[in-house]
Amino acid sequence: MGEAWIIDAARTPRGIGKVGKGALADFHPQHLAATVLKGIAQRNDIKTNEVDDVIWGTSSQRGKQGNDLGRMSALAAGFDVRASGMTLDRFCGSGITTVNLAAAQIMAGMEDLIIAGGTEMMSYTASSAPQAAAFFDGPALMDAGNPALRKLHPQSHQGVCADAIATLENIPREALDELAYVSQQRAAQAIKEGRFSRSLVPVLNEDGSVALDHEEFPRPETTREGLASLKASFEAMANVPMDKEGTTLAGLIQRVYPDLKITHVHHAGNSSGVVDGAAAVLLASPDYARRNGLKPRARVVATANVGDSPTLMLNAPVPAALKVLKKAGLTPDDIDLWEINEAFAVVAEKFIRDLRLDRDKVNVNGGAMALGHPIGATGSILIGTIIDELERRDLKRGLVTMCAAGGMAPAIIVERM
Numbered sequence: 001m002g003e004a005w006i007i008d009a010a011r012t013p014r015g016i017g018k019v020g021k022g023a024l025a026d027f028h029p030q031h032l033a034a035t036v037l038k039g040i041a042q043r044n045d046i047k048t049n050e051v052d053d054v055i056w057g058t059s060s061q062r063g064k065q066g067n068d069l070g071r072m073s074a075l076a077a078g079f080d081v082r083a084s085g086m087t088l089d090r091f092c093g094s095g096i097t098t099v100n101l102a103a104a105q106i107m108a109g110m111e112d113l114i115i116a117g118g119t120e121m122m123s124y125t126a127s128s129a130p131q132a133a134a135f136f137d138g139p140a141l142m143d144a145g146n147p148a149l150r151k152l153h154p155q156s157h158q159g160v161c162a163d164a165i166a167t168l169e170n171i172p173r174e175a176l177d178e179l180a181y182v183s184q185q186r187a188a189q190a191i192k193e194g195r196f197s198r199s200l201v202p203v204l205n206e207d208g209s210v211a212l213d214h215e216e217f218p219r220p221e222t223t224r225e226g227l228a229s230l231k232a233s234f235e236a237m238a239n240v241p242m243d244k245e246g247t248t249l250a251g252l253i254q255r256v257y258p259d260l261k262i263t264h265v266h267h268a269g270n271s272s273g274v275v276d277g278a279a280a281v282l283l284a285s286p287d288y289a290r291r292n293g294l295k296p297r298a299r300v301v302a303t304a305n306v307g308d309s310p311t312l313m314l315n316a317p318v319p320a321a322l323k324v325l326k327k328a329g330l331t332p333d334d335i336d337l338w339e340i341n342e343a344f345a346v347v348a349e350k351f352i353r354d355l356r357l358d359r360d361k362v363n364v365n366g367g368a369m370a371l372g373h374p375i376g377a378t379g380s381i382l383i384g385t386i387i388d389e390l391e392r393r394d395l396k397r398g399l400v401t402m403c404a405a406g407g408m409a410p411a412i413i414v415e416r417m
Contacts, residue, residue: 004103004283005296006414009384010040010201011279014372015216017122023212024203024276025123029058029065032203032278033073033119039201040115040280041079044294049080052111055102056087057094057118057376060125069119092343093404094118095279095379096412100303102283103412107300112288117280118376126274153310154252158405159234159271161313162344163264164253168312169350173265176345177227180270180369182359183342187366188220195365195392199279199384217273217372232264233271256311270345275372279380298387301397301413302328308407314347316409317401318354324399324411332357335413336395339382341402342367351401364389378402383412390416 012032015024024032033056041048056070071085090097095118102116149155156164166176190196191214202213238250250262284294304324308316317340325331332355340351340362352362365385368378379402386398401411 002107002109003286004106004300005286005289005417006298006300006387007282007284007289007294007296008040008044009199009279009281009380009387010036011199011377011381011384012036012203012277013200013212013215014275014277014374015212017126017274017276017372017374019123019127022123022276023216024121027203027211029069029119029121029124030073030076032121032276033069033117034077035203036117036201036278036280037074037077037079037115040282041077044282046113046282049082051079051083051113051115053105053114054083054085055098055114055116056085057090057098057379058087059089059091059094059120059375061087061089064124065119065121073119090408090410091405092341092373092375092402093379093408093410094376095381096383096400096402096410097379099281099283099380099383100410100412103300103303106283106285112285114283115280116283117278117380119278120374120376121276122274122374123276150252154255155310155313155406156249156252157234157237158313159266159344160238160249160253160262162266162271162346163234163238164257164260164262165312165314165350166265166346167260167263168257169346171346171349175349176265176270177224179345179349180227181222181224183363183366183370184218184220184222186364187218187370190365191215191218195388196385198388215371217275218370222269227269230267230269233267235264238262238264253311266344266346270369272341272343272368273370273372275374277372277374277377277381279377279384281380281383296417297391298414298416301415304411306409308409310407313405313407314343314403315350316407317347317351317403317411320401320409320411321355321399324413328413330413335397335399336361337364337386337389337398338362339386339398339400341373341378341382342369343373343403345369347403379410383414387414387416
């Protein structure tokens with residue numbers, strides 16, 4: 001088995017994912033993807049006719065985000081037509097999965113040069129009613145879901161699942177709000193110090209002017225008191241009948257946990273932000289890199305995928321981390337930095353508690369509660385972020401994982417070179 005080297009990572013800034021408010025909301029999703037594809041190819045002097053594949057992640061593949069965004073974005077970026085492309089969906093885990101599959105292809109000797117990544121225009125998917133994304137909208141979940149599957153594996157809305165997990169784990173709102181506050185503070189510090197500057201590629205308008213060159217979502221003015229004052233977001237949704245049988249989103253979880261009385265603790269401040277964005281990771285085989293003068297920044301040590309309870313949906317990151325560590329022959333003590341996507345505060349808080357991690361090694365530049373979570377792109381963003389920070393701190397290994405709908409989690413360990 002050969003090695004897969006990570007040559008570079010690039011991403012757009014994340015724009016507020018609301019039409020009329022976000023700087024990126026008027027763009028076509030292909031434009032964001034083409035921005036990072038063009039950026040990473042140009043700054044590494046890549047011959048695009050030698051790109052074996054573009055493996056792209058996009059969770060809501062419909063309308064403008066449909067029709068194989070990976071291939072179409074490569075064409076929009078001006079890549080040679082011989083650079084093939086595909087698009088996949090592992091919900092929130094798509095952006096890690098694209099990198100993992102690229103690494104596997106290279107390590108198996110089947111390919112030499114691949115760009116992996118993802119895009120999500122949440123401003124588009126949130127506004128494209130009546131085809132609302134099933135995992136953002138309760139009624140759509142009931143309408144689009146398979147009743148037979150719902151009986152076998154009841155699956156609720158992710159925010160209600162987050163509240164259910166916090167209740168089951170006895171994690172109080174105060175702990176979740178504290179994590180959200182720390183996320184905002186760390187993100188503000190990272191932005192102030194320019195820690196994201198190496199990866200950021202500005203998004204340009206058609207006339208070449210800058211549309212967005214900085215993170216648009218963070219709220220550095222956030223206070224603990226402000227977070228404490230926010231109303232829980234998912235309580236009303238949880239208890240509204242969603243079909244003619246009177247099924248509620250809380251009731252779906254209670255089919256498996258009949259005695260559970262959910263305490264609602266998540267709100268806009270301790271949940272991930274709705275944003276637009278794209279990211280790309282350039283991978284190569286050692287032979288190709290050496291022949292073409294490409295200097296590796298990191299190597300892929302191990303990857304893994306895990307499924308867990310679809311009813312609770314968000315609990316797979318811990319077993320995914322343990323699985324990828326076992327594959328690599330490592331322990332948590334061997335990991336210098338961790339990135340666990342802050343889909344909801346409870347996901348990161350439970351991860352830290354279960355693995356007994358040093359909080360100063362986890363999401364050190366803030367996470368999705370402060371910076372936002374462009375579903376299909378986030379995993380690739382986090383891989384770039386952790387490589388940047390390993391270099392900045394002169395550290396060795398990082399682990400990235402995240403929850404995904406359906407009760408899944410991909411994971412990857414990278415080692416700085």
